[in-house]
Amino acid sequence: GAVVSQHPSWVICKSGTSVKIECRSLDFQATTMFWYRQFPKQSLMLMATSNEGSKATYEQGVEKDKFLINHASLTLSTLTVTSAHPEDSSFYICSARDRGVYLDGYTFGSGTRLTVV
């Protein structure tokens, strides 16, 4: 089945540095990638939607200059957390739609646990 490879699985960084998270669709073309964030004991909250070759659409309250999303190809989308702060510590996870599959065709990456110290 469809697989999305997400890296890194966990990262610890110093406050003020930037962290890049990658999601690759391994055996399908992902025209759309959804980026979610999950705080402890909370739901997955959509941060942004990225479409290959165009600018990402950000949800209300998500700073586009802080969370940079690039979706330059049909198999790769990246999320860069710039100038990270401790409050950005969270579980970040991507999800892609397989172009050829409807309904159940949402595939998730394995998530990235970010800790900012």
Added chain:
Amino acid sequence: RKEVEQDPGPFNVPEGATVAFNCTYSNSASQSFFWYRQDCRKEPKLLMSVYSSGNEDGRFTAQLNRASQYISLLIRDSKLSDSATYLCVVSYSGNTPLVFGKGTRLSVIA
């Protein structure tokens, strides 16, 4: 009002018990409905889709009531391995993002 609301949990049940989770959604335009399972510090994984006619997969039964905007999940003969957080999820159309409930934590105890 949250778009997807679930029982707060946690549910602590003995092995072999039957447990039911409920969920309501606020957007009547929702088209697709799912139950996902999420283990601690892992990505959510699709448990089953939910259809108006109801559907069953082994020990799991899901029901959808569009008029009441209500979704349910029934787990029979609970196993220790069923311990996880169960997420109620809806989607509005084919290419829109999934909307997640907060999840209900289930602990099955020996």
